[in-house]
Amino acid sequence: xxxxxxxxxxxxxxxxxxxxxxxxxxxxxxxxxxxxxxxxxxxxxxxxxxxxxxxxxxxxxxxxxxxxxxxxxxxxxxxxxxxxxxxxxxxxxxxxxxxxxxxxxxxxxxxxxxxxxxxxxxxxxxxxxxxxxxxxxxxxxxxx
Amino acid sequence: xxxxxxxxxxxxxxxxxxxxxxxxxxxxxxxxxxxxxxxxxxxxxxxxxxxxxxxxxxxxxxxxxxxxxxxxxxxxxxxxxxxxxxxxxxxxxxxxxxx
Numbered sequence: 001x002x003x004x005x006x007x008x009x010x011x012x013x014x015x016x017x018x019x020x021x022x023x024x025x026x027x028x029x030x031x032x033x034x035x036x037x038x039x040x041x042x043x044x045x046x047x048x049x050x051x052x053x054x055x056x057x058x059x060x061x062x063x064x065x066x067x068x069x070x071x072x073x074x075x076x077x078x079x080x081x082x083x084x085x086x087x088x089x090x091x092x093x094x095x096x097x098x099x100x101x102x103x104x105x106x107x108x109x110x111x112x113x114x115x116x117x118x119x120x121x122x123x124x125x126x127x128x129x130x131x132x133x134x135x136x137x138x139x140x141x142x143x144x
Numbered sequence: 145x146x147x148x149x150x151x152x153x154x155x156x157x158x159x160x161x162x163x164x165x166x167x168x169x170x171x172x173x174x175x176x177x178x179x180x181x182x183x184x185x186x187x188x189x190x191x192x193x194x195x196x197x198x199x200x201x202x203x204x205x206x207x208x209x210x211x212x213x214x215x216x217x218x219x220x221x222x223x224x225x226x227x228x229x230x231x232x233x234x235x236x237x238x239x240x241x242x243x
Contacts (some may be wrong), residue, residue: 019178029166031166058192058194059194
């Protein structure tokens with residue numbers, strides 16, 4: 001993925017009702033740990049149909065593990081007042097991922113398909129970056 | 145916690161569970177032991193896959209000319225559709241005369 005994926009302006013379309021965060025070492029186990037954390041968090045918020053959210057988070061965390069020069073990442077899930085979620089994957093490498101174009105291309109296709117919107121921004125102190133992903137609650141989106 | 149279980153009998157390999165970044169080495173290592181043979185990689189038991197799992201499948205196809213990916217579960221089919229890789233992953237193996 002690169003900074004041109006999705007829009008580059010962060011974040012939060014509305015008030016944040018609740019949030020949960022976990023710090024993960026950037027190992028091959030991080031995507032599984034991230035999925036478990038997201039399933040648990042969304043279950044606590046009584047979110048319907050968690051698998052699209054789980055897929056986009058696994059995808060973004062795997063990409064961070066493979067491309068970021070960072071020993072750890074911080075995964076934060078925010079619940080907005082409209083029950084949409086915004087996920088942040090924060091690492092300590094300010095360089096946007098550009099290597100391994102084929103893999104990044106598949107990641108981009110999955111995120112384009114699953115997330116309502118997503119992008120990458122540098123942190124304000126320039127010491128890292130945040131991949132952010134937005135998703136409405138599936139069942140409510142269908143009822144709209 | 146193991147998220148993927150690999151089962152093997154003769155030339156068939158079954159993957160059960162979550163096919164993600166952590167599974168890459170294990171799957172390719174198992175397939176390497178069957179090198180040169182006709183292999184059926186059965187994905188009926190895959191409950192989760194992301195593009196790193198897709199990368200494992202593509203590496204398996206690249207490394208093993210006689211490997212077929214069979215019985216993709218619903219989540220696998222959806223990911224292949226999303227990424228436009230159905231033909232690459234599920235297409236017939238090339239017959240190159242090796243037996």
